[in-house]
Amino acid sequence: MPSYTVTVATGSQWFAGTDDxxxxxxxxxxxxxxxxxxxxxxxxxxxxxxxxxxxxTVDEELGDIQLIKIEKRKYWLHDDWYLKYITLKTPCGDxxxxxxxxxxxxxxxxxxxxxxxxxxxxxxxxVLKQHRRKELETRQKQYRWMxxxxxxxxxxxxxxxRDLPRDIQFDSEKGVDFVLNYSKAMENLFIxxxxxxxxxxxxxxxxxxxxxxxxxxxxSERVMNHWQExxxxxxxxxxxxxxxxxxxxxxxxxKLPVTTAxxxxxxxxxxxxxxxxxxxxxxxxxxxxxxxxDANKTDPCTLQFLAAPVxxxxxxxxxxxxxxxxxxxxxxxxxxPIFLPSDAKYDWLLAKIWVRSSDFxxxxxxxxxxxxxxxxxxxxIAMYRQLPAVHPIFKLLVAHVRFTIAINTKAREQLICxxxxxxxxxxxxxxxxxxxxxxxxxxxxxxxxCFPENIKARGMDSKEDIPTYFYRDxxxxxxxxxxxxxxxxxxxxxxxxxxxxxxxxxxxxxxxxYVYGMRGKKASGFxxxxxxxxxxxxxxxxxxxxxxxxxxxxxxxxxxxxxxxAPPTMRAPPPTAKGVVTIEQIVDTLPDRGRSCWxxxxxxxxxxxxxxxxxxxMYPEEHFTEKPVKEAMARFRKNLDAIVSVIAERNKDKKLxxxxxxxxxxxxxxxx
Numbered sequence: 126m127p128s129y130t131v132t133v134a135t136g137s138q139w140f141a142g143t144d145d146x147x148x149x150x151x152x153x154x155x156x157x158x159x160x161x162x163x164x165x166x167x168x169x170x171x172x173x174x175x176x177x178x179x180x181x182t183v184d185e186e187l188g189d190i191q192l193i194k195i196e197k198r199k200y201w202l203h204d205d206w207y208l209k210y211i212t213l214k215t216p217c218g219d220x221x222x223x224x225x226x227x228x229x230x231x232x233x234x235x236x237x238x239x240x241x242x243x244x245x246x247x248x249x250x251x252v253l254k255q256h257r258r259k260e261l262e263t264r265q266k267q268y269r270w271m272x273x274x275x276x277x278x279x280x281x282x283x284x285x286x287r288d289l290p291r292d293i294q295f296d297s298e299k300g301v302d303f304v305l306n307y308s309k310a311m312e313n314l315f316i317x318x319x320x321x322x323x324x325x326x327x328x329x330x331x332x333x334x335x336x337x338x339x340x341x342x343x344x345s346e347r348v349m350n351h352w353q354e355x356x357x358x359x360x361x362x363x364x365x366x367x368x369x370x371x372x373x374x375x376x377x378x379x380k381l382p383v384t385t386a387x388x389x390x391x392x393x394x395x396x397x398x399x400x401x402x403x404x405x406x407x408x409x410x411x412x413x414x415x416x417x418x419d420a421n422k423t424d425p426c427t428l429q430f431l432a433a434p435v436x437x438x439x440x441x442x443x444x445x446x447x448x449x450x451x452x453x454x455x456x457x458x459x460x461x462p463i464f465l466p467s468d469a470k471y472d473w474l475l476a477k478i479w480v481r482s483s484d485f486x487x488x489x490x491x492x493x494x495x496x497x498x499x500x501x502x503x504x505x506i507a508m509y510r511q512l513p514a515v516h517p518i519f520k521l522l523v524a525h526v527r528f529t530i531a532i533n534t535k536a537r538e539q540l541i542c543x544x545x546x547x548x549x550x551x552x553x554x555x556x557x558x559x560x561x562x563x564x565x566x567x568x569x570x571x572x573x574x575c576f577p578e579n580i581k582a583r584g585m586d587s588k589e590d591i592p593t594y595f596y597r598d599x600x601x602x603x604x605x606x607x608x609x610x611x612x613x614x615x616x617x618x619x620x621x622x623x624x625x626x627x628x629x630x631x632x633x634x635x636x637x638x639y640v641y642g643m644r645g646k647k648a649s650g651f652x653x654x655x656x657x658x659x660x661x662x663x664x665x666x667x668x669x670x671x672x673x674x675x676x677x678x679x680x681x682x683x684x685x686x687x688x689x690x691a692p693p694t695m696r697a698p699p700p701t702a703k704g705v706v707t708i709e710q711i712v713d714t715l716p717d718r719g720r721s722c723w724x725x726x727x728x729x730x731x732x733x734x735x736x737x738x739x740x741x742x743m744y745p746e747e748h749f750t751e752k753p754v755k756e757a758m759a760r761f762r763k764n765l766d767a768i769v770s771v772i773a774e775r776n777k778d779k780k781l782x783x784x785x786x787x788x789x790x791x792x793x794x795x796x797x
Contacts, residue, residue: 128182130214136207137174138296143206150194153187193223196234205230222750228291240750242517245630260513268509270641276563278499279641281506281530285538295531344683352690358477359438359446364783366684367488368596373584374402374409381435382457383450390467391449393442408438412483414564416455421555429552432699434480444592451476453699460701471706479699482692490558491565497675501529501795503642504668511634517618520748525672528796550723552694571650574667576604595783602768603786604670610761611665615658617753622657673741676791682732686725692716693724741791
């Protein structure tokens with residue numbers, strides 16, 4: 126009688142093991158086996174991290190093994206089990222791998238195919254076609270779209286984390302509880318002692334140092350010591366937390382009526398302002414998005430305010446980007462003066478603080494929440510709904526959406542919901558952040574997610590003109606490495622453009638993103654379908670790079686922990702005249718003690734990597750079993766290692782090293 130050796134690997138995460146009864150059936154081209162109980166007498170099978178082997182003898186020849194069916198039946202109590210993979214040694218001596226990497230809950234069952242990636246056109250056998258179709262039908266019932274707020278990208282239909290399908294929940298829910306993380310942050314930063322003075326003001330700038338904890342963090346200390354300098358202000362638009370807004374100014378906007386006479390003390394080339402614009406030396410950051418956004422009113426005892434500044438910057442002879450004019454709201458007028466470096470010290474300083482606060486709001490809500498978290502969730506939901514586990518694109522992308530849907534669900538449950546933690550410290554809380562996302566959706570385009578196109582569209586692509594834009598330099602290296610890798614995978618599975626066009630599962634995935642994620646807006650530029658290998662490569666690069674882009678957010682503690690450099694709220698409106706600002710007025714405008722503490726706890730918590738973080742290029746879950754893809758992955762890691770070395774060499778002896786897009790610091794997915 127034919128005998129098979131079955132090897133079963135259990136996950137190593139918490140509670141992955143099981144005491145339940147595990148049964149296995151083999152489905153072959155010539156027949157199906159009976160159910161076999163996998164059990165070793167006097168041995169505790171399926172423990173966490175265990176790899177167990179069993180001999181399974183069948184009554185007759187089964188032919189080529191096509192499917193394995195695993196059933197779990199209750200032994201004593203409800204007991205989930207995480208199955209990593211099964212390998213099968215056939216009577217002929219061949220080894221077949223069956224990747225799983227899924228939970229089996231309760232009295233459940235899973236039917237597995239071998240690990241070779243297959244397009245739908247590759248499946249000619251009825252039982253395999255049926256398995257493929259049934260898997261998607263089941264997933265589409267589990268992964269349903271939901272509108273969390275009008276105008277938002279659609280998200281997963283789940284009110285809380287425990288409502289999610291078990292396979293996409295966090296291994297340990299405690300680790301992503303925002304309330305617990307905030308409390309832990311405040312404990313670690315020793316700032317709980319200030320909470321009893323919640324609504325009291327600080328005395329002066331030095332007073333902020335009382336909650337500023339030095340955690341061997343050279344950048345945050347440097348920010349604290351140099352935040353008032355124009356160079357530090359301008360540098361952050363290139364390499365700070367939000368290096369995505371600055372663009373070359375090709376024409377001075379009418380809403381900013383600045384003249385050469387106003388800024389000539391800042392211009393170093395003996396040219397007019399218009400000539401500096403023509404030569405490409407003027408840059409602009411416009412916070413028009415914030416115009417008319419409602420400020421937070423959840424605390425009736427504290428008024429909070431927002432501004433919508435326009436900031437003009439100049440590349441001086443030292444190739445440094447420095448501010449030369451700031452208007453704090455969009456409509457020019459007598460009560461909306463243009464602040465200049467030549468103004469009184471505190472006038473200019475408060476104007477810059479308002480810009481930094483506005484930058485913080487756009488970073489958190491648009492750059493961070495919308496353009497990494499919510500967009501990555503759209504890709505993840507569409508992937509689960511339209512691509513079966515055997516599809517090569519599913520195998521490629523699954524690592525890059527790991528825990529993304531879970532972290533977003535947690536955020537909607539605790540952080541950005543009504544009366545959530547976001548409301549406690551942020552002027553855009555209480556609904557302003559919702560208005561911002563709704564407005565920013567009008568500008569969320571596919572082209573803007575293509576990193577090289579985004580950089581070029583902002584006129585920031587010249588390394589010779591702007592040599593210290595490290596975000597651009599490192600991002601382009603990472604983008605190209607991802608693109609090269611995805612091109613190799615596409616070449617392995619798609620012989621021609623025709624195969625791409627005929628892959629209905631792929632087309633359904635792309636269409637799901639367009640219809641539900643981008644709400645079917647033609648102006649978004651998101652494709653409804655993909656017809657060439659080149660466009661598929663680009664699309665997959667966008668998906669993976671969008672999650673990689675999230676790595677920039679790990680600089681939040683570096684750049685935002687010094688409160689005056691990134692105020693989460695302002696307690697007085699923008700000044701309407703010059704010559705009246707005092708140091709006392711600035712301190713009274715900055716966040717009070719309580720909100721400062723909440724903010725510090727938040728940026729610390731949001732800057733921490735997950736335990737056992739998986740970084741870009743790490744694929745410990747071996748969904749692919751074919752040698753050509755594994756070789757492509759090895760080349761990808763080698764390319765990423767080379768980028769790490771380039772960045773490390775550049776950062777040597779730099780007072781402000783830039784490392785957020787170094788691949789060894791880029792998590793594989795958006796998971797915090």
